[in-house]
Structure formats: C-alpha cells, structure tokens
Amino acid sequence: GESVGLHLPTLSVQEGDNSIINCAYSNSASDYFIWYKQESGKGPQFIIDIRSNMDKRQGQRVTVLLNKTVKHLSLQIAATQPGDSAVYFCAERGGTSYGKLTFGQGTILTVHP
Amino acid sequence: NAGVTQTPKFQVLKTGQSMTLQCAQDMNHNSMYWYRQDPGMGLRLIYYSASEGTTDKGEVPNGYNVSRLNKREFSLRLESAAPSQTSVYFCASSERLDTQYFGPGTRLTVL
Numbered sequence: 001g002e003s004v005g006l007h008l009p010t011l012s013v014q015e016g017d018n019s020i021i022n023c024a025y026s027n028s029a030s031d032y033f034i035w036y037k038q039e040s041g042k043g044p045q046f047i048i049d050i051r052s053n054m055d056k057r058q059g060q061r062v063t064v065l066l067n068k069t070v071k072h073l074s075l076q077i078a079a080t081q082p083g084d085s086a087v088y089f090c091a092e093r094g095g096t097s098y099g100k101l102t103f104g105q106g107t108i109l110t111v112h113p
Numbered sequence: 114n115a116g117v118t119q120t121p122k123f124q125v126l127k128t129g130q131s132m133t134l135q136c137a138q139d140m141n142h143n144s145m146y147w148y149r150q151d152p153g154m155g156l157r158l159i160y161y162s163a164s165e166g167t168t169d170k171g172e173v174p175n176g177y178n179v180s181r182l183n184k185r186e187f188s189l190r191l192e193s194a195a196p197s198q199t200s201v202y203f204c205a206s207s208e209r210l211d212t213q214y215f216g217p218g219t220r221l222t223v224l
Binding site for chain 1: 117154155156157158161171203212213214215216217218
C-alpha cells in the first residue's frame with residue numbers, strides 16, 4: 001500500500017539552531033499533510049498542517065514546505081529549543097481515504113543546550 | 114475542556130484475557146479513531162468511526178472490535194488478548210476530515 005517515510009531517523013542540533021525534518025510520501029493522490037510532535041509518554045500533538053494546493057505554510061517558529069513534484073514534505077523549526085526535543089511524525093491523507101491518515105515512522109529530534 | 118481522554122493508562126493482561134479500552138472526547142467531533150503504536154512501526158490505524166453509528170476497519174483490525182457508543186465515546190475491545198497485541202494504543206478524534214487530536218494513550222502488555 002501507499003506509505004509515508006522519513007529520510008532521517010535521528011537529528012541532533014544545538015539550542016538556537018534551525019532544524020529541518022524531512023518526509024517522503026508515495027501517494028500522489030494525497031491532499032492533506034500534517035506534522036505531529038510526540039514527547040515521551042504522551043500522545044501525538046498537532047504542530048502544523050498543509051493542503052496539497054499550497055507549497056508553504058508558516059506557524060509559530062515552524063514552517064512546512066510541500067514539494068508535490070518530488071513528493072517531499074519538510075518541517076523547519078526556527079531557533080530550536082530543548083523543549084522541542086521529541087519524535088516528529090509526518091502523516092498524509094490519501095485523496096479517497098475518508099479521514100484516514102498514514103503515518104511515517106518518525107524522526108527523533110534531540111536539542112542540546 | 115479535556116480534549117480526548119483514555120482509560121486505563123496502563124494495563125497488564127494474560128494471554129486469552131479480554132478487556133475494553135475506553136475513549137471519550139468533549140470537542141463534539143464526528144469522527145473517532147483507534148491506533149496502535151509499536152517501536153519502529155509508527156502509528157497504525159485499527160478501526161475508525163466516521164460518524165456516530167458507523168465503524169470501519171483500518172489497516173490492522175484483526176483481533177479487535179469497536180463500539181461507537183455515542184458521539185463522545187468510542188471503545189476498543191480485545192476479546193482474547195495475545196502477546197502480539199502488546200502495544201501503546203491511542204484514540205483520536207477529528208471534525209470530519211480535519212486534524213486528528215490524540216489522547217494520552219494506553220500502555221498494554223500481554224503476557
């Protein structure tokens with residue numbers, strides 16, 4: 001079946017640096033993408049989403065970029081803080097799958113003070 | 114406004130035992146979901162309920178049953194637990210096709 005995967009399973013950065021987490025997807029019919037943050041022992045927390053008719057969307061310290069040509073999604077975190085340390089998941093919704101999301105395996109982000 | 118709540122937080126079962134995981138949301142969402150999360154596997158959809166009164170299988174439904182009790186509550190039942198069902202279970206809800214919001218999870222161990 002269609003799947004979403006991440007290029008980098010782990011990412012270590014220094015506090016204050018910018019972080020970029022990447023995600024590849026294979027379903028060309030996907031119309032909606034979400035990034036989630038999951039801290040240890042907690043459920044996934046919504047960060048930002050983007051629809052397929054957009055290339056870029058910005059939130060507070062986060063930016064999501066969507067490149068439909070190469071089926072690539074990225075999450076940029078500006079001025080990364082220790083509190084950003086978590087596992088980050090991308091998820092995609094196929095165009096015909098009602099509400100159902102397919103999740104990537106996750107990237108572990110570690111921020112060093 | 115508690116969002117999505119799940120009970121219990123932790124559970125240990127013996128092989129063959131049954132149990133029901135409870136989920137409730139207070140956001141008046143129409144859709145609810147059950148996922149399992151295993152190391153290196155990400156989140157996999159077990160069952161979902163697009164709206165009150167409907168349920169559908171997800172990616173990994175075998176060994177599970179669900180009940181959409183009302184708009185707020187969506188339960189997951191393991192009739193005869195197996196060690197392969199050791200996992201962390203997450204419930205989520207959404208307003209139709211929009212962002213899914215997750216509960217804190219239930220950590221289940223089957224011995």
